[in-house]
Amino acid sequence: MRPKEEIILENYIAEKGFKRGAQRKGIAEIFLSTEKHLSAEELYALAKKKYPSVSFATVYRALKVLCGCGLCRELRFDDGVSRYEHLYGHEHHDHLICTVCGRFVEVTDNAIERLQTKLFKRHDFIPQRHRLDLYGICDKCGKKRRAD
Amino acid sequence: MRPKEEIILENYIAEKGFKRGAQRKGIAEIFLSTEKHLSAEELYALAKKKYPSVSFATVYRALKVLCGCGLCRELRFDDGVSRYEHLYGHEHHDHLICTVCGRFVEVTDNAIERLQTKLFKRHDFIPQRHRLDLYGICDKCGKKRRAD
DNA sequence: TATAATTATGATAATCGTTATCATAATATC
DNA sequence: GATATTATGATAACGATTATCATAATTATA
Ligand SMILES: [Zn+2]
Ligand SMILES: [Zn+2]
Ligand SMILES: [Zn+2]
Ligand SMILES: [Zn+2]
Numbered sequence: 579m580r581p582k583e584e585i586i587l588e589n590y591i592a593e594k595g596f597k598r599g600a601q602r603k604g605i606a607e608i609f610l611s612t613e614k615h616l617s618a619e620e621l622y623a624l625a626k627k628k629y630p631s632v633s634f635a636t637v638y639r640a641l642k643v644l645c646g647c648g649l650c651r652e653l654r655f656d657d658g659v660s661r662y663e664h665l666y667g668h669e670h671h672d673h674l675i676c677t678v679c680g681r682f683v684e685v686t687d688n689a690i691e692r693l694q695t696k697l698f699k700r701h702d703f704i705p706q707r708h709r710l711d712l713y714g715i716c717d718k719c720g721k722k723r724r725a726d
Numbered sequence: 727m728r729p730k731e732e733i734i735l736e737n738y739i740a741e742k743g744f745k746r747g748a749q750r751k752g753i754a755e756i757f758l759s760t761e762k763h764l765s766a767e768e769l770y771a772l773a774k775k776k777y778p779s780v781s782f783a784t785v786y787r788a789l790k791v792l793c794g795c796g797l798c799r800e801l802r803f804d805d806g807v808s809r810y811e812h813l814y815g816h817e818h819h820d821h822l823i824c825t826v827c828g829r830f831v832e833v834t835d836n837a838i839e840r841l842q843t844k845l846f847k848r849h850d851f852i853p854q855r856h857r858l859d860l861y862g863i864c865d866k867c868g869k870k871r872r873a874d
Numbered sequence: 875t876a877t878a879a880t881t882a883t884g885a886t887a888a889t890c891g892t893t894a895t896c897a898t899a900a901t902a903t904c
Numbered sequence: 905g906a907t908a909t910t911a912t913g914a915t916a917a918c919g920a921t922t923a924t925c926a927t928a929a930t931t932a933t934a
Contacts, residue, residue: 597901599911618891633913638892656802656857658920659891674849687845693838694860701822701831702865709804711857712842717850745930747882766920781884786921806891807920 579610583649583666590647601629605640610649615661615673615682655711672710678719685712727758731797731814738795749777753788758797763809763821763830803859820858826867833860 579587587606591598608624609616616624622637641662644650654660655675670691674683690710698705715723727735735754739746756772757764764772770785789810792798800808803823818839822831838858846853863871 595910597910599900601912631913633915634891635893635914636912639911654802654804654806658802658806674846674851676851677854683849683851685845685849687841690838690841690845693835693841694858697833697835697838698822698860698862701833702868703822703824703831703860703862704868705860706825706862708858708860710842712846712851712853713856714846714851714854720850720852743881745881747929749883779884781886782920783885783922784883787882 579607580666583610586647586649586666587644590643594646596643601625601632601636602640602643604628605632605637606644606649609640609644609662610664610666613664615653615663617659617661619659621662672712674712674714674716676716676719677713678715678723681716681718683716727755728814731758734795734797734814735792738791742794744791749773749780749784750788750791752776753780753785754792754797757788757792757810758812758814761812763801763811765807765809767807769810820860822860822862822864824864824867825861826863826871829864829866831864 605621605625608628609621612621612624614620618634618637618641621641622632622634625632625637641650641652644662645652649664649666650662651665652660652662653673668684669686671684671686672690674685675681694708695705753769753773756776757769760769760772762768766782766785766789769789770780770782773780773785789798789800792810793800797812797814798810799813800810801821802808816832817834819832819834820838822833823829842856843853
């Protein structure tokens with residue numbers, strides 16, 4: 579957890595009148611030091627290592643706090659499972675997802691972004707947000723597949 | 727239900743060795759004659775009018791058959807509820823969604839499509855599919871909001 | 875057309891990811 | 905340290921969807 583992230587989290591907890599729970603802090607540290615788009619279940623598995631008696635509820639509660647203070651964002655993918663990604667130091671981006679190994683690549687294409695804005699306007703919509711998920715087979719998995 | 731859609735459905739049922747159930751057929755007709763991105767619950771409500779004793783299970787089963795024969799596609803949006811859209815006679819498209827009234831607009835932008843393909847290549851991915859959801863406020867809802 | 879075999883249907887239970895509840899433990903305030 | 909309030913873990917509840925099972929409808933067979 580970077581110092582600035584810690585400050586954001588601490589400030590949020592303070593202004594909400596929360597108290598400092600060890601598990602929540604630890605889960606936040608684990609989450610923020612893992613550069614992956616973790617699911618609640620994956621984060622729970624990591625948290626278990628540090629806190630063997632930790633509950634699923636505590637993991638979900640920690641994620642809610644992280645989302646609340648803007649350090650985290652919930653993304654619901656096509657399998658119906660929510661995954662959580664870091665927001666601090668991450669510009670807006672879309673996702674390339676390997677359908678074989680599940681690898682996530684964060685991508686941005688300014689030309690696409692501009693065309694999306696035009697698309698909103700063309701249909702008289704006030705833009706709010708968008709979501710672009712690109713599913714395919716990554717280099718590594720493609721090579722492996724060709725070798726078999 | 728268009729004649730060609732009916733043939734596709736009937737052929738699928740025949741080749742799978744299914745039988746012709748009245749409710750399933752009726753639900754398929756209701757779905758295919760409603761040009762909306764219905765949820766299972768919405769379709770169930772419509773089906774109830776024609777078959778007051780119809781079950782939710784039958785609606786889900788009918789949707790599964792419709793998806794199986796390629797007349798329908800399941801789309802899971804950010805609220806976690808699946809919606810189903812017609813595939814027959816519908817080219818690939820993305821969705822503009824009004825966050826106020828829930829209106830769906832099917833859109834396609836060939837320039838965006840091409841740039842997506844490039845994006846796949848740039849990251850050494852074999853393209854499979856993508857999903858672009860654009861959320862905003864539609865013209866009607868925007869005017870209404872300004873009037874208030 | 876009767877009969878047998880098999881699928882369709884409706885009621886309901888089960889599932890899965892997530893959230894709510896509640897008793898107890900930890901933390902903060904005084 | 906006493907008091908008040910939040911954090912935590914265990915577990916129940918939830919909502920959307922799927923599975924199970926008994927019965928009804930359909931198809932195949934005779
Ligand atoms: Zn891969
Ligand atoms: Zn991301
Ligand atoms: Zn609208
Ligand atoms: Zn559509």
